[in-house]
Amino acid sequence: MNISRTDLNLFVVFEAIYSQGGVTRAAEVLHLTQPTISHALGRLRDRVGDPLFVRHGQRLVPTPLADRMIGPTREALKLFQRTLGELDGFDPLTAEMQFSIGMRALMEASFFLPLVRLLNSAAPRVMVSSVPLDRRRIEADLSAGELSAAIDIFLPLGEDIRREHLSTSRTVVVARQGHPQVVGQITLGSGPINRLEIALVACFKSPNFQGVS
């Protein structure tokens, strides 16, 4: 295949369809229409001589070739992205950028406000928005650029997801001395704690963030 005769945008479309699991959702994240994505997929199918995705009910399932292509494609797209980023340069004081950070409500109270305060001084023109996090879609949303980053508990994710430890939290139970239902060893999995109405309070402490929710 001659790369000079190949529209490299087709690989952006391919990656979006693979990540989103469908043409329509790929169109949404790329801000194009469904027929446009369908046309692009058709052109890529012609180029590689493989359907790449086959319909399985209402889903598009990647073919073995698509499974083989997705890794190198993502690597290449990341390289392009990094190269363009380096060309643009980055100065936090003047950068005008927008980031979407996925997090759950509990995390939001602890991390988001400190982050906004930090950015106000370090990167005043950078906008961040907090997006409700769907754990089942973290990898897909990060790959598609729907999320710039996500803050959550440690989860088993793919190797291409870069992660950093932000804080450690401890769970404690507070009850009056001699409470009849809180005796002996207490666990989260079973036992008396499950029968009680409890208030869940999370405390986070880290070098970068401090907060209580």
Added chain:
DNA sequence: ATCGGTACATCCCCTGGCTG
């Protein structure tokens, strides 16, 4: 069995870039 909703494919047209 039928109907409505969802999703992908295809047809057709428009637009913009390239070339002679």
Added chain:
DNA sequence: CAGCCAGGGGATGTACCGAT
């Protein structure tokens, strides 16, 4: 400047699934 070609989008067809 005209003709060609590729890409994008609207409209429509087709297939599938779930509810009734």
